Amino acid sequence: MLSVDIEKRLGSFSVAVKFETTAGATALFGPSGSGKTSIVSMIGGLLKPDRGRIALGDDVLFDSQARINVPAHRRRIGTVFQEGRLFPHMTVAQNLDYGRWMSGVSIDPADREHIIDMLNIGALLKRRPGHLSGGERQRVAFGRALLMKPRLLLLDEPVASLDRARKLEILPYLARLRDEAKVPMIYVSHQAGEIQRLCSQVVRIEDGQVAAIGGLELLDWELHHPADHKQHPIS
């Protein structure tokens, strides 16, 4: 279980959120610019909150009072970014194995094989990221994050940069990932449709605050008015 209670000032914008996740896949849902990426950056350790506490189960990752701030590289939180961020100077196989080399986790070759099969990237192993399509790149990014055996997966708008067809191609892989890899996920998106397919818990973020926490019913309005979520009645 992930519990987050953090505050961070970023120029004139500030983020102050408190929530706990219980479900396998939790959505951080809200419009662009509402602070979702800052929140996942703080969970992942890439951005330091001004105040608060972040804990994964019993493991405290950040606690401003106790002066605890576990650096990103020791958190073992896999992150998939919107733009994939594959290392351009490494092959797909080297990208996939990077986390294993760096964090020193040992992974059963059969598990590695399984993840590569599940994401259908076996044929790409010798290529470089520059030669992959957007959808292929994101699949490799998922594999790279999974192969470090993360305790938590942060997916920050992982399909937002893809066109509709590529999105539809990726979403089933994500559903499989959730069901088979059994890693808790935080899924950041402003698209209600994606969240509906993957998540069971929704944390609704608006203006750097938690506007609501609940189940998929929080998406009802967006799912029926997909065109204009900015005019949501509760916001």
Added chain:
Amino acid sequence: MFELTTEEWIAVELSLRISVVATFVALPFGLAVAWLLARKDFWGKALLDGIVHLPLVLPPVVTGYLLLITFGRKGAVGAFLADTFGIVFSFRWTGAALACGVMGFPLMVRAIRLSFEAIDRRLEHAASTLGANPLWVFFTVTLPLALPGVIAGMVLCFAKALGEFGATITFVSNIPGETQTLSAAIYTFTQIPGGDAAALRLVVVAIVLALAALIASEWFARRAGLRYHGE
């Protein structure tokens, strides 16, 4: 017609040795300073930046003289290094390498710093989420991605070292076989009657070396650049 005499060969070989040593010894310092300037904000950053660039704007004779009074036999650093480690700079080829390294340093740092600044830091962040500590991030992501700039910086430093004259001659003089580099030898030959032919031969050598260094660096940088985009 184009035969170098032993004396000329010695000057060429010495120049190459001095330039190579200067470049490779300067490299770790250049990487460290370039990284600090590109990535960190600290008190005295502008001062460090200024000091690094000083040899670029000071008259080389001044740099040479400053080296003489710090790294010479009686200089504070020079005396310490000589007594503790037995490293002597004055009137040795090592001193010429030091002078060349100092003169080439700002060029090296500039090129490397620019390439560090051009790197997408989000890739470094991605590496740290994958468990890489800052040192590993540097060696597996930052440095390989900056490689074309690092090579360019090394070539600039090497070229500067190969052509260095003022600081070297002020610091370690012009001793054939020990501190007489290509440039110093050319200068010497132009000062003695009948030295024109020898000077001209060395000029040709200097041009060939400079061109070869440029072409080699282009080739390395191209190869390094290619790796990001495929094959």
